[in-house]
Amino acid sequence: MQFIIAFILAIVLMAADHYGQILGSVRSALLTTLTPIERAATFPQHIYHLITTDFTSINALERENQQLKTEILLLKAQQQQLVNLELQVERLESLLGTTGKITNQTVQIATITFYSSNPLSQFLTLNKGSLDKVKKQQTVIDSLGIMGQIIDLTPTTSRVLLLTDPDHQIPVRIQRTGQRGILNGTGHDHAQLGFIPVNSEIKVGDMLESSGLGGIFPAGYPVARITQIETQGDNPYFKITATPIAKLNQSHRVLIINREEAEDWRNDFDFDLDFNLKTDETEPAGNTQ
């Protein structure tokens, strides 16, 4: 009898979780329960880091410090160029009479406290949660590109579904040609680009960036690089494999993009970005004004 009750309850739970959003708070509560267990699981790793850090020589730290200072200098120089570019874009926008503008986004820095790369799921846990005003579906990036999106929250932590998780999809466009497609995670640090017809101009090494369609991810962020292109018999679409740009397994600190700011930025900027990419398309940009 107990088995039948548990069986029915499990089926109901699965249906409720799959077809509705009502169990979001239940999952968050369960995740909160698991947070100390996840912390305990990382304990051996912390011990290892503690031991190895203690043995790091002062010379190595000085070298790292020097390297970081050089990196900051280079980034500051690049930022100066970006300020010039921003002004140029603003001038061009005023000439075109468009309302788009680049706004500085606010981001939150978070540390990765737990991760999973097993065959069932690929996710990260960050040390920022709902108390830090983190919200579901916010985009998470590292210094190189998009890593994934926040799917679950607890008061002090958040869970990020990685681009490579089989349940993850992100609308992208090929940076070189502007062609749009959907990037699906396939597990094990790879993803597959779908809906690219065999007559498309595409090559290995092409960069994929977020297109901003769907309203979840902001447009224009690097996502992945194409590593393999195959044709499959009579299938009208290519089978394209891509590798994420972001260091999904090596990053320690990541950035959570503020969603409201990102949306404003996308709404404003996507129009002009589309305009630039659509210069040789039939639909004039003015129609959207």
Place this chain on the structure above:
Amino acid sequence: MTESFVNIRSSQVRWLILITYLVGLIIDSMVLLYSSLEFLPPMTLIAVLYWSGHFLDRTYFVSAFLLGVLADTLYQTTLGAHALLYCLILFMMVRNRLQFRTYPTWQQAFIIGIYLLIYQALNTVFFSPVLDDGSFVPYWSMPAVGILIWPVLSTLLNKITQNHP
């Protein structure tokens, strides 16, 4: 299995049972963190199977269901999916536990291996895990590792339970 062990009621070792569940959850979390541990079986399931096989006063379906739901949260799978798998495997165990208790440890280990193989097969059907060259062998060798773990685990827990005041 000794007589003194059989005469203990599960309520007398409630804290020990909870500790094994907690340790099981921590080990299951470690398997997610370290891909080199992918060959380890779900320790929470092993713990439930152990306690249900050794105490006849309870069936442990509530424990299996709750641990399954926690496993779903841990693995980021549909809530209830692992709960269903845990309850199914436990049902097989409960149906045969009277016989199971009479077997020597090595024979019990092989039966646990069969349960884990069924669990892994159902896992494959339910979740379609992505198995590349590096994870295919660890994934399917999990039941064999379960066979090796069972004698050690059951001997250890038998001893702790017998010495429990």
